[in-house]
Amino acid sequence: MKRSLSPFAVAALIGVLALVGLLAYGLVQSNPDRGIDEALGRGERAQAPAFELQKLDGGGSGSLEDYRGKVVVLNFWGSWCPPCRAESPLLQRWHERISKNGGGTLLGVDALDVTSDALDFVRDYGLTYPMLKDSDEQVYPDYGVASFPETFVIDRDGRVAAIKRGPVDEEFMREEVLPVLEEGA
């Protein structure tokens, strides 16, 4: 004998499915995108997600495309983050080193931060490399950034050659940035 569901049961089922769908969507959204890491794991270089953001000092905008043909060491940071403070002098030294012959640059992206605090940070640490502000979570989720700081080495063709999820050190910079700088130089 065929037994059909009552309209109320169908409606309740739809309601439950909608709730489950909403929860599943929330779960998927909260997981960071690890596509770049997976590509590197396969020995490939994924194209770095393009972006255009306001400069931290408010003087117009800047984009990743502005540095095409250069090696970009893209660093996501926040002035509230203690490891970001710890790595800043190292990043500044390496910026001076790689930008000397025009082959590369550091590019800072400040996120989830109060602009005035970030500007104080830049001044206090004497950071001279370009700084952008990701004020509306437009960019860092595309790079799968889940904690700060995180650093991406982007080659001259705009592909991600190395990642450091956490503060960088001298060893990372020497082993991951220098070889990329030497490619096609």
Next chain:
Amino acid sequence: MRRRLALVLAALALAVPAGATAAECPKTSLSAVEDEVMCPVCGTPLGLATEAPQAQREREFIRRQVDDCRSKDEIKAALVDEFGENVLALPGSDGFDLAAYLVPGLAVLLGAGAVGATAIGWRRSRTGAEQGTAAGPPDPGAAQRDRLQTDLDRYEL
């Protein structure tokens, strides 16, 4: 006398602008704003994020805005400028965010409907059972009736 009057007038002149400024300054506080915004790094409401450095910075930012006489809405708008829409504790009222209000509402409606339908069904089945009891026991049939009558006749004095 004239000197005293001058002093009173001077005191009034100083008091009136101060009072006017206090009246113009919207009354809000850190705790009032804290309840309605998130600590984006911690992923929790700001009021619950006590130790996180980013939460401390955010609180400091709100305190400065309160000191600058900004209203709660102005402070929330300034927070959105700095941190993005996700800093607001309540979801937006358009696009996918609307689902956060609609789905629970729909679930409550459906739940209420299901409870109502169950109650009606239960009541109907109970009424049916009561009606069955009021009609008395089922008819035993003609054969049974005849047998009963024969038995009664047998014991008739």
